[in-house]
Amino acid sequence: MKKRLLLHICCAPDGVYIPETLSDEFEVICYFYNPNIFPKEEYEKRKREMERVAEAKGYELVVGDYNYEDFVKSAEKLYYLPEKSARCDFCLRMRMEESARKAKELNCQVFATVLTVSPHKDFEKINIIGKEVGEKYGVEYMPSNFKKNDGFKKSVEEGKKLNLYRQDYCGCESSLVYRKMFKDAESGDVVFLFYGDKVGIFDLDSVKKHIERNNLKTGFVFYKHKPTENVLKYAYELRIFLEPYDNLEWRKRIFEKKGKKVEVIKLSDIANRDIFLDPC
Incomplete structure:
Protein backbone atom coordinates (compact mmCIF):
# COMPACT_ATOMS: atom_id res chain seq x y z
CA MET A 1 0.00 0.00 0.00
CA LYS A 2 1.36 3.40 -0.98
CA LYS A 3 2.12 6.02 1.64
CA ARG A 4 0.14 9.25 1.44
CA LEU A 5 2.29 12.28 0.60
CA LEU A 6 1.17 15.88 0.96
CA LEU A 7 2.98 17.99 -1.63
CA HIS A 8 3.04 21.72 -0.95
CA ILE A 9 2.47 23.69 -4.16
CA CYS A 10 3.67 27.30 -4.43
CA CYS A 11 2.42 27.93 -7.98
CA ALA A 12 1.13 26.06 -11.02
CA PRO A 13 4.34 26.24 -13.12
CA ASP A 14 6.38 24.68 -10.29
CA GLY A 15 3.69 22.10 -9.55
CA VAL A 16 2.75 21.09 -13.05
CA TYR A 17 4.76 17.88 -13.46
CA ILE A 18 6.29 16.94 -10.07
CA PRO A 19 3.18 15.22 -8.63
CA GLU A 20 3.14 12.65 -11.44
CA THR A 21 6.84 11.85 -10.90
CA LEU A 22 5.99 10.88 -7.31
CA SER A 23 2.78 8.99 -8.06
CA ASP A 24 4.46 5.60 -8.57
CA GLU A 25 5.69 5.63 -4.99
CA PHE A 26 3.09 7.74 -3.20
CA GLU A 27 -0.57 8.66 -3.13
CA VAL A 28 -0.02 12.36 -3.74
CA ILE A 29 -2.22 15.14 -2.38
CA CYS A 30 -1.33 18.59 -3.70
CA TYR A 31 -1.69 21.40 -1.16
CA PHE A 32 -1.87 24.99 -2.43
CA TYR A 33 -1.08 27.17 0.59
CA ASN A 34 0.41 30.60 -0.04
CA PRO A 35 -1.05 33.40 2.12
CA ASN A 36 2.03 35.51 1.34
CA ILE A 37 0.84 36.34 -2.19
CA PHE A 38 -0.04 39.99 -2.85
CA PRO A 39 -2.37 41.38 -4.06
CA LYS A 40 -5.43 39.14 -3.68
CA GLU A 41 -6.11 39.30 -7.42
CA GLU A 42 -2.67 37.78 -7.99
CA TYR A 43 -3.40 35.06 -5.43
CA GLU A 44 -6.68 34.19 -7.14
CA LYS A 45 -4.95 34.05 -10.52
CA ARG A 46 -2.27 31.66 -9.29
CA LYS A 47 -4.85 29.52 -7.47
CA ARG A 48 -7.01 29.22 -10.58
CA GLU A 49 -4.01 28.16 -12.63
CA MET A 50 -3.19 25.38 -10.16
CA GLU A 51 -6.84 24.28 -10.18
CA ARG A 52 -6.62 24.13 -13.96
CA VAL A 53 -3.46 21.99 -13.74
CA ALA A 54 -5.11 19.64 -11.25
CA GLU A 55 -8.11 19.18 -13.53
CA ALA A 56 -5.96 18.61 -16.63
CA LYS A 57 -3.60 16.18 -14.91
CA GLY A 58 -6.05 14.46 -12.58
CA TYR A 59 -4.24 15.60 -9.41
CA GLU A 60 -5.97 15.64 -6.04
CA LEU A 61 -5.81 19.26 -4.86
CA VAL A 62 -6.53 20.84 -1.48
CA VAL A 63 -6.52 24.65 -1.23
CA GLY A 64 -5.50 26.22 2.07
CA ASP A 65 -6.83 29.42 3.62
CA TYR A 66 -5.73 32.78 2.26
CA ASN A 67 -5.01 34.48 5.59
CA TYR A 68 -2.96 37.35 4.16
CA GLU A 69 -3.62 39.74 7.05
CA ASP A 70 -2.18 37.22 9.51
CA PHE A 71 0.89 36.84 7.30
CA VAL A 72 1.44 40.61 7.13
CA LYS A 73 1.01 40.98 10.89
CA SER A 74 3.52 38.20 11.58
CA ALA A 75 6.06 39.56 9.08
CA GLU A 76 5.56 43.29 9.71
CA LYS A 77 9.07 43.79 11.10
CA LEU A 78 10.66 42.08 8.08
CA TYR A 79 8.97 43.82 5.13
CA TYR A 80 11.96 46.05 4.29
CA LEU A 81 14.54 43.27 4.18
CA PRO A 82 15.97 42.31 0.76
CA GLU A 83 15.37 39.09 -1.14
CA LYS A 84 16.85 35.87 0.30
CA SER A 85 16.92 37.40 3.79
CA ALA A 86 15.18 36.62 7.09
CA ARG A 87 11.95 37.79 5.44
CA CYS A 88 12.12 34.93 2.96
CA ASP A 89 13.20 32.46 5.66
CA PHE A 90 10.12 33.37 7.70
CA CYS A 91 7.83 32.87 4.71
CA LEU A 92 9.36 29.50 3.84
CA ARG A 93 9.04 28.25 7.41
CA MET A 94 5.45 29.46 7.73
CA ARG A 95 4.34 27.59 4.60
CA MET A 96 6.34 24.48 5.44
CA GLU A 97 5.00 24.36 8.99
CA GLU A 98 1.41 24.65 7.81
CA SER A 99 2.09 21.91 5.24
CA ALA A 100 3.38 19.60 7.97
CA ARG A 101 0.34 20.37 10.13
CA LYS A 102 -2.02 19.75 7.21
CA ALA A 103 -0.26 16.48 6.37
CA LYS A 104 -0.88 15.31 9.93
CA GLU A 105 -4.53 16.36 9.69
CA LEU A 106 -5.03 14.47 6.42
CA ASN A 107 -3.26 11.34 7.70
CA CYS A 108 -0.36 11.73 5.29
CA GLN A 109 2.76 9.91 6.44
CA VAL A 110 5.09 12.10 4.35
CA PHE A 111 5.18 15.69 3.10
CA ALA A 112 7.35 17.62 0.63
CA THR A 113 7.36 20.86 -1.36
CA VAL A 114 7.86 21.82 -5.00
CA LEU A 115 9.73 24.95 -3.89
CA THR A 116 13.04 23.17 -4.50
CA VAL A 117 12.45 23.13 -8.27
CA SER A 118 13.07 26.87 -8.43
CA PRO A 119 16.60 28.03 -9.31
CA HIS A 120 15.94 31.06 -7.10
CA LYS A 121 15.44 29.00 -3.93
CA ASP A 122 18.03 27.42 -1.63
CA PHE A 123 17.00 23.75 -1.58
CA GLU A 124 19.35 22.93 1.32
CA LYS A 125 17.74 25.59 3.53
CA ILE A 126 14.27 24.40 2.52
CA ASN A 127 15.19 20.81 3.41
CA ILE A 128 16.52 21.85 6.82
CA ILE A 129 13.31 23.72 7.59
CA GLY A 130 11.22 20.81 6.32
CA LYS A 131 13.00 18.34 8.57
CA GLU A 132 12.57 20.61 11.61
CA VAL A 133 8.84 21.19 11.16
CA GLY A 134 8.29 17.54 10.25
CA GLU A 135 9.78 16.48 13.57
CA LYS A 136 7.58 19.03 15.34
CA TYR A 137 4.38 17.56 13.90
CA GLY A 138 5.50 13.94 13.74
CA VAL A 139 5.37 13.72 9.94
CA GLU A 140 8.24 12.49 7.79
CA TYR A 141 9.70 15.14 5.50
CA MET A 142 10.96 14.02 2.11
CA PRO A 143 14.05 16.09 1.21
CA SER A 144 14.30 17.07 -2.44
CA ASN A 145 16.12 19.02 -5.08
CA PHE A 146 13.58 18.93 -7.89
CA LYS A 147 15.67 21.26 -10.05
CA LYS A 148 18.13 18.38 -10.63
CA ASN A 149 18.08 16.59 -13.99
CA ASP A 150 16.69 19.67 -15.75
CA GLY A 151 13.72 19.79 -13.37
CA PHE A 152 13.14 23.50 -13.79
CA LYS A 153 13.45 23.22 -17.57
CA LYS A 154 10.85 20.44 -17.56
CA SER A 155 8.48 22.56 -15.48
CA VAL A 156 8.82 25.41 -17.98
CA GLU A 157 8.17 23.07 -20.92
CA GLU A 158 5.13 21.46 -19.27
CA GLY A 159 3.80 24.88 -18.33
CA LYS A 160 4.01 26.03 -21.93
CA LYS A 161 1.99 23.02 -23.07
CA LEU A 162 -0.86 24.15 -20.83
CA ASN A 163 -0.23 27.85 -21.54
CA LEU A 164 0.20 28.50 -17.83
CA TYR A 165 0.60 31.96 -16.37
CA ARG A 166 4.16 32.31 -15.02
CA GLN A 167 4.58 35.12 -12.52
CA ASP A 168 7.70 37.30 -12.47
CA TYR A 169 7.93 37.81 -8.69
CA CYS A 170 7.86 35.42 -5.75
CA GLY A 171 4.65 36.52 -4.06
CA CYS A 172 4.68 38.96 -1.15
CA GLU A 173 4.34 42.73 -1.47
CA SER A 174 8.03 43.29 -0.74
CA SER A 175 9.09 40.88 -3.47
CA LEU A 176 6.81 42.79 -5.88
CA VAL A 177 8.46 46.07 -4.86
CA TYR A 178 11.94 44.62 -5.41
CA ARG A 179 10.90 43.19 -8.77
CA LYS A 180 9.68 46.62 -9.90
CA MET A 181 12.95 48.12 -8.67
CA PHE A 182 14.93 45.61 -10.71
CA LYS A 183 12.91 46.46 -13.82
CA ASP A 184 13.63 50.14 -13.15
CA ALA A 185 17.35 49.32 -12.92
CA GLU A 186 17.22 47.50 -16.26
CA SER A 187 15.33 50.33 -17.97
Missing part, protein backbone atom coordinates in the same frame (compact mmCIF):
# COMPACT_ATOMS: atom_id res chain seq x y z
CA GLY A 188 18.06 52.97 -17.56
CA ASP A 189 20.96 53.78 -19.87
CA VAL A 190 23.44 52.76 -17.15
CA VAL A 191 23.37 50.71 -13.94
CA PHE A 192 25.18 52.16 -10.92
CA LEU A 193 26.79 49.73 -8.47
CA PHE A 194 28.02 51.57 -5.36
CA TYR A 195 30.14 49.92 -2.69
CA GLY A 196 31.70 50.66 0.68
CA ASP A 197 32.73 49.11 3.99
CA LYS A 198 29.79 50.61 5.88
CA VAL A 199 26.60 52.21 4.62
CA GLY A 200 24.76 54.93 6.52
CA ILE A 201 21.80 57.25 6.08
CA PHE A 202 23.84 60.05 4.51
CA ASP A 203 25.45 57.57 2.10
CA LEU A 204 22.00 56.61 0.86
CA ASP A 205 21.03 60.27 0.48
CA SER A 206 24.14 60.81 -1.63
CA VAL A 207 23.38 57.73 -3.73
CA LYS A 208 19.81 58.90 -4.30
CA LYS A 209 20.97 62.35 -5.44
CA HIS A 210 23.57 60.80 -7.76
CA ILE A 211 20.93 58.53 -9.26
CA GLU A 212 18.44 61.36 -9.78
CA ARG A 213 21.07 63.63 -11.36
CA ASN A 214 21.55 60.91 -13.97
CA ASN A 215 17.79 60.54 -14.55
CA LEU A 216 17.69 57.03 -13.11
CA LYS A 217 15.20 55.49 -10.68
CA THR A 218 17.32 53.14 -8.59
CA GLY A 219 20.79 51.70 -7.98
CA PHE A 220 22.62 49.05 -6.00
CA VAL A 221 24.68 49.59 -2.85
CA PHE A 222 26.99 46.79 -1.67
CA TYR A 223 28.23 46.69 1.92
CA LYS A 224 31.00 44.80 3.72
CA HIS A 225 29.49 45.32 7.18
CA LYS A 226 25.78 44.70 7.69
CA PRO A 227 23.85 47.98 7.92
CA THR A 228 21.66 48.92 10.87
CA GLU A 229 17.92 48.32 10.83
CA ASN A 230 17.30 52.06 10.24
CA VAL A 231 19.55 52.03 7.18
CA LEU A 232 17.83 48.94 5.75
CA LYS A 233 14.42 50.56 6.22
CA TYR A 234 15.59 53.84 4.68
CA ALA A 235 17.01 52.07 1.63
CA TYR A 236 13.64 50.37 1.13
CA GLU A 237 11.84 53.72 1.38
CA LEU A 238 14.23 55.25 -1.17
CA ARG A 239 13.86 52.19 -3.42
CA ILE A 240 17.60 51.47 -3.37
CA PHE A 241 18.99 47.93 -3.34
CA LEU A 242 21.23 47.00 -0.40
CA GLU A 243 23.23 43.81 -0.86
CA PRO A 244 26.36 42.15 0.59
CA TYR A 245 29.62 43.05 -1.12
CA ASP A 246 30.07 39.45 -2.27
CA ASN A 247 27.18 39.98 -4.70
CA LEU A 248 28.84 42.85 -6.58
CA GLU A 249 30.67 40.94 -9.30
CA TRP A 250 27.71 38.62 -9.79
CA ARG A 251 25.34 41.55 -10.29
CA LYS A 252 27.82 43.20 -12.63
CA ARG A 253 27.98 40.08 -14.83
CA ILE A 254 24.18 39.81 -14.92
CA PHE A 255 23.73 43.34 -16.24
CA GLU A 256 26.66 43.10 -18.66
CA LYS A 257 25.16 39.90 -20.12
CA LYS A 258 22.01 41.92 -20.76
CA GLY A 259 24.09 44.44 -22.66
CA LYS A 260 23.81 47.15 -20.01
CA LYS A 261 26.51 49.69 -19.29
CA VAL A 262 27.66 49.26 -15.68
CA GLU A 263 29.52 51.76 -13.52
CA VAL A 264 31.09 50.62 -10.24
CA ILE A 265 31.48 53.55 -7.84
CA LYS A 266 33.04 53.90 -4.39
CA LEU A 267 30.67 55.44 -1.88
CA SER A 268 33.49 57.67 -0.68
CA ASP A 269 33.67 59.23 -4.13
CA ILE A 270 30.15 60.62 -3.86
CA ALA A 271 29.52 60.86 -0.08
CA ASN A 272 31.31 63.67 1.78
CA ARG A 273 32.19 62.02 5.06
CA ASP A 274 34.42 64.94 6.13
CA ILE A 275 31.35 67.15 6.45
CA PHE A 276 28.63 64.76 7.56
CA LEU A 277 28.90 62.57 10.62
CA ASP A 278 26.51 59.75 9.88
CA PRO A 279 24.76 58.69 13.12
CA CYS A 280 23.36 55.49 11.62
Whole structure:
Protein backbone atom coordinates (compact mmCIF):
# COMPACT_ATOMS: atom_id res chain seq x y z
CA MET A 1 0.00 0.00 0.00
CA LYS A 2 1.36 3.40 -0.98
CA LYS A 3 2.12 6.02 1.64
CA ARG A 4 0.14 9.25 1.44
CA LEU A 5 2.29 12.28 0.60
CA LEU A 6 1.17 15.88 0.96
CA LEU A 7 2.98 17.99 -1.63
CA HIS A 8 3.04 21.72 -0.95
CA ILE A 9 2.47 23.69 -4.16
CA CYS A 10 3.67 27.30 -4.43
CA CYS A 11 2.42 27.93 -7.98
CA ALA A 12 1.13 26.06 -11.02
CA PRO A 13 4.34 26.24 -13.12
CA ASP A 14 6.38 24.68 -10.29
CA GLY A 15 3.69 22.10 -9.55
CA VAL A 16 2.75 21.09 -13.05
CA TYR A 17 4.76 17.88 -13.46
CA ILE A 18 6.29 16.94 -10.07
CA PRO A 19 3.18 15.22 -8.63
CA GLU A 20 3.14 12.65 -11.44
CA THR A 21 6.84 11.85 -10.90
CA LEU A 22 5.99 10.88 -7.31
CA SER A 23 2.78 8.99 -8.06
CA ASP A 24 4.46 5.60 -8.57
CA GLU A 25 5.69 5.63 -4.99
CA PHE A 26 3.09 7.74 -3.20
CA GLU A 27 -0.57 8.66 -3.13
CA VAL A 28 -0.02 12.36 -3.74
CA ILE A 29 -2.22 15.14 -2.38
CA CYS A 30 -1.33 18.59 -3.70
CA TYR A 31 -1.69 21.40 -1.16
CA PHE A 32 -1.87 24.99 -2.43
CA TYR A 33 -1.08 27.17 0.59
CA ASN A 34 0.41 30.60 -0.04
CA PRO A 35 -1.05 33.40 2.12
CA ASN A 36 2.03 35.51 1.34
CA ILE A 37 0.84 36.34 -2.19
CA PHE A 38 -0.04 39.99 -2.85
CA PRO A 39 -2.37 41.38 -4.06
CA LYS A 40 -5.43 39.14 -3.68
CA GLU A 41 -6.11 39.30 -7.42
CA GLU A 42 -2.67 37.78 -7.99
CA TYR A 43 -3.40 35.06 -5.43
CA GLU A 44 -6.68 34.19 -7.14
CA LYS A 45 -4.95 34.05 -10.52
CA ARG A 46 -2.27 31.66 -9.29
CA LYS A 47 -4.85 29.52 -7.47
CA ARG A 48 -7.01 29.22 -10.58
CA GLU A 49 -4.01 28.16 -12.63
CA MET A 50 -3.19 25.38 -10.16
CA GLU A 51 -6.84 24.28 -10.18
CA ARG A 52 -6.62 24.13 -13.96
CA VAL A 53 -3.46 21.99 -13.74
CA ALA A 54 -5.11 19.64 -11.25
CA GLU A 55 -8.11 19.18 -13.53
CA ALA A 56 -5.96 18.61 -16.63
CA LYS A 57 -3.60 16.18 -14.91
CA GLY A 58 -6.05 14.46 -12.58
CA TYR A 59 -4.24 15.60 -9.41
CA GLU A 60 -5.97 15.64 -6.04
CA LEU A 61 -5.81 19.26 -4.86
CA VAL A 62 -6.53 20.84 -1.48
CA VAL A 63 -6.52 24.65 -1.23
CA GLY A 64 -5.50 26.22 2.07
CA ASP A 65 -6.83 29.42 3.62
CA TYR A 66 -5.73 32.78 2.26
CA ASN A 67 -5.01 34.48 5.59
CA TYR A 68 -2.96 37.35 4.16
CA GLU A 69 -3.62 39.74 7.05
CA ASP A 70 -2.18 37.22 9.51
CA PHE A 71 0.89 36.84 7.30
CA VAL A 72 1.44 40.61 7.13
CA LYS A 73 1.01 40.98 10.89
CA SER A 74 3.52 38.20 11.58
CA ALA A 75 6.06 39.56 9.08
CA GLU A 76 5.56 43.29 9.71
CA LYS A 77 9.07 43.79 11.10
CA LEU A 78 10.66 42.08 8.08
CA TYR A 79 8.97 43.82 5.13
CA TYR A 80 11.96 46.05 4.29
CA LEU A 81 14.54 43.27 4.18
CA PRO A 82 15.97 42.31 0.76
CA GLU A 83 15.37 39.09 -1.14
CA LYS A 84 16.85 35.87 0.30
CA SER A 85 16.92 37.40 3.79
CA ALA A 86 15.18 36.62 7.09
CA ARG A 87 11.95 37.79 5.44
CA CYS A 88 12.12 34.93 2.96
CA ASP A 89 13.20 32.46 5.66
CA PHE A 90 10.12 33.37 7.70
CA CYS A 91 7.83 32.87 4.71
CA LEU A 92 9.36 29.50 3.84
CA ARG A 93 9.04 28.25 7.41
CA MET A 94 5.45 29.46 7.73
CA ARG A 95 4.34 27.59 4.60
CA MET A 96 6.34 24.48 5.44
CA GLU A 97 5.00 24.36 8.99
CA GLU A 98 1.41 24.65 7.81
CA SER A 99 2.09 21.91 5.24
CA ALA A 100 3.38 19.60 7.97
CA ARG A 101 0.34 20.37 10.13
CA LYS A 102 -2.02 19.75 7.21
CA ALA A 103 -0.26 16.48 6.37
CA LYS A 104 -0.88 15.31 9.93
CA GLU A 105 -4.53 16.36 9.69
CA LEU A 106 -5.03 14.47 6.42
CA ASN A 107 -3.26 11.34 7.70
CA CYS A 108 -0.36 11.73 5.29
CA GLN A 109 2.76 9.91 6.44
CA VAL A 110 5.09 12.10 4.35
CA PHE A 111 5.18 15.69 3.10
CA ALA A 112 7.35 17.62 0.63
CA THR A 113 7.36 20.86 -1.36
CA VAL A 114 7.86 21.82 -5.00
CA LEU A 115 9.73 24.95 -3.89
CA THR A 116 13.04 23.17 -4.50
CA VAL A 117 12.45 23.13 -8.27
CA SER A 118 13.07 26.87 -8.43
CA PRO A 119 16.60 28.03 -9.31
CA HIS A 120 15.94 31.06 -7.10
CA LYS A 121 15.44 29.00 -3.93
CA ASP A 122 18.03 27.42 -1.63
CA PHE A 123 17.00 23.75 -1.58
CA GLU A 124 19.35 22.93 1.32
CA LYS A 125 17.74 25.59 3.53
CA ILE A 126 14.27 24.40 2.52
CA ASN A 127 15.19 20.81 3.41
CA ILE A 128 16.52 21.85 6.82
CA ILE A 129 13.31 23.72 7.59
CA GLY A 130 11.22 20.81 6.32
CA LYS A 131 13.00 18.34 8.57
CA GLU A 132 12.57 20.61 11.61
CA VAL A 133 8.84 21.19 11.16
CA GLY A 134 8.29 17.54 10.25
CA GLU A 135 9.78 16.48 13.57
CA LYS A 136 7.58 19.03 15.34
CA TYR A 137 4.38 17.56 13.90
CA GLY A 138 5.50 13.94 13.74
CA VAL A 139 5.37 13.72 9.94
CA GLU A 140 8.24 12.49 7.79
CA TYR A 141 9.70 15.14 5.50
CA MET A 142 10.96 14.02 2.11
CA PRO A 143 14.05 16.09 1.21
CA SER A 144 14.30 17.07 -2.44
CA ASN A 145 16.12 19.02 -5.08
CA PHE A 146 13.58 18.93 -7.89
CA LYS A 147 15.67 21.26 -10.05
CA LYS A 148 18.13 18.38 -10.63
CA ASN A 149 18.08 16.59 -13.99
CA ASP A 150 16.69 19.67 -15.75
CA GLY A 151 13.72 19.79 -13.37
CA PHE A 152 13.14 23.50 -13.79
CA LYS A 153 13.45 23.22 -17.57
CA LYS A 154 10.85 20.44 -17.56
CA SER A 155 8.48 22.56 -15.48
CA VAL A 156 8.82 25.41 -17.98
CA GLU A 157 8.17 23.07 -20.92
CA GLU A 158 5.13 21.46 -19.27
CA GLY A 159 3.80 24.88 -18.33
CA LYS A 160 4.01 26.03 -21.93
CA LYS A 161 1.99 23.02 -23.07
CA LEU A 162 -0.86 24.15 -20.83
CA ASN A 163 -0.23 27.85 -21.54
CA LEU A 164 0.20 28.50 -17.83
CA TYR A 165 0.60 31.96 -16.37
CA ARG A 166 4.16 32.31 -15.02
CA GLN A 167 4.58 35.12 -12.52
CA ASP A 168 7.70 37.30 -12.47
CA TYR A 169 7.93 37.81 -8.69
CA CYS A 170 7.86 35.42 -5.75
CA GLY A 171 4.65 36.52 -4.06
CA CYS A 172 4.68 38.96 -1.15
CA GLU A 173 4.34 42.73 -1.47
CA SER A 174 8.03 43.29 -0.74
CA SER A 175 9.09 40.88 -3.47
CA LEU A 176 6.81 42.79 -5.88
CA VAL A 177 8.46 46.07 -4.86
CA TYR A 178 11.94 44.62 -5.41
CA ARG A 179 10.90 43.19 -8.77
CA LYS A 180 9.68 46.62 -9.90
CA MET A 181 12.95 48.12 -8.67
CA PHE A 182 14.93 45.61 -10.71
CA LYS A 183 12.91 46.46 -13.82
CA ASP A 184 13.63 50.14 -13.15
CA ALA A 185 17.35 49.32 -12.92
CA GLU A 186 17.22 47.50 -16.26
CA SER A 187 15.33 50.33 -17.97
CA GLY A 188 18.06 52.97 -17.56
CA ASP A 189 20.96 53.78 -19.87
CA VAL A 190 23.44 52.76 -17.15
CA VAL A 191 23.37 50.71 -13.94
CA PHE A 192 25.18 52.16 -10.92
CA LEU A 193 26.79 49.73 -8.47
CA PHE A 194 28.02 51.57 -5.36
CA TYR A 195 30.14 49.92 -2.69
CA GLY A 196 31.70 50.66 0.68
CA ASP A 197 32.73 49.11 3.99
CA LYS A 198 29.79 50.61 5.88
CA VAL A 199 26.60 52.21 4.62
CA GLY A 200 24.76 54.93 6.52
CA ILE A 201 21.80 57.25 6.08
CA PHE A 202 23.84 60.05 4.51
CA ASP A 203 25.45 57.57 2.10
CA LEU A 204 22.00 56.61 0.86
CA ASP A 205 21.03 60.27 0.48
CA SER A 206 24.14 60.81 -1.63
CA VAL A 207 23.38 57.73 -3.73
CA LYS A 208 19.81 58.90 -4.30
CA LYS A 209 20.97 62.35 -5.44
CA HIS A 210 23.57 60.80 -7.76
CA ILE A 211 20.93 58.53 -9.26
CA GLU A 212 18.44 61.36 -9.78
CA ARG A 213 21.07 63.63 -11.36
CA ASN A 214 21.55 60.91 -13.97
CA ASN A 215 17.79 60.54 -14.55
CA LEU A 216 17.69 57.03 -13.11
CA LYS A 217 15.20 55.49 -10.68
CA THR A 218 17.32 53.14 -8.59
CA GLY A 219 20.79 51.70 -7.98
CA PHE A 220 22.62 49.05 -6.00
CA VAL A 221 24.68 49.59 -2.85
CA PHE A 222 26.99 46.79 -1.67
CA TYR A 223 28.23 46.69 1.92
CA LYS A 224 31.00 44.80 3.72
CA HIS A 225 29.49 45.32 7.18
CA LYS A 226 25.78 44.70 7.69
CA PRO A 227 23.85 47.98 7.92
CA THR A 228 21.66 48.92 10.87
CA GLU A 229 17.92 48.32 10.83
CA ASN A 230 17.30 52.06 10.24
CA VAL A 231 19.55 52.03 7.18
CA LEU A 232 17.83 48.94 5.75
CA LYS A 233 14.42 50.56 6.22
CA TYR A 234 15.59 53.84 4.68
CA ALA A 235 17.01 52.07 1.63
CA TYR A 236 13.64 50.37 1.13
CA GLU A 237 11.84 53.72 1.38
CA LEU A 238 14.23 55.25 -1.17
CA ARG A 239 13.86 52.19 -3.42
CA ILE A 240 17.60 51.47 -3.37
CA PHE A 241 18.99 47.93 -3.34
CA LEU A 242 21.23 47.00 -0.40
CA GLU A 243 23.23 43.81 -0.86
CA PRO A 244 26.36 42.15 0.59
CA TYR A 245 29.62 43.05 -1.12
CA ASP A 246 30.07 39.45 -2.27
CA ASN A 247 27.18 39.98 -4.70
CA LEU A 248 28.84 42.85 -6.58
CA GLU A 249 30.67 40.94 -9.30
CA TRP A 250 27.71 38.62 -9.79
CA ARG A 251 25.34 41.55 -10.29
CA LYS A 252 27.82 43.20 -12.63
CA ARG A 253 27.98 40.08 -14.83
CA ILE A 254 24.18 39.81 -14.92
CA PHE A 255 23.73 43.34 -16.24
CA GLU A 256 26.66 43.10 -18.66
CA LYS A 257 25.16 39.90 -20.12
CA LYS A 258 22.01 41.92 -20.76
CA GLY A 259 24.09 44.44 -22.66
CA LYS A 260 23.81 47.15 -20.01
CA LYS A 261 26.51 49.69 -19.29
CA VAL A 262 27.66 49.26 -15.68
CA GLU A 263 29.52 51.76 -13.52
CA VAL A 264 31.09 50.62 -10.24
CA ILE A 265 31.48 53.55 -7.84
CA LYS A 266 33.04 53.90 -4.39
CA LEU A 267 30.67 55.44 -1.88
CA SER A 268 33.49 57.67 -0.68
CA ASP A 269 33.67 59.23 -4.13
CA ILE A 270 30.15 60.62 -3.86
CA ALA A 271 29.52 60.86 -0.08
CA ASN A 272 31.31 63.67 1.78
CA ARG A 273 32.19 62.02 5.06
CA ASP A 274 34.42 64.94 6.13
CA ILE A 275 31.35 67.15 6.45
CA PHE A 276 28.63 64.76 7.56
CA LEU A 277 28.90 62.57 10.62
CA ASP A 278 26.51 59.75 9.88
CA PRO A 279 24.76 58.69 13.12
CA CYS A 280 23.36 55.49 11.62
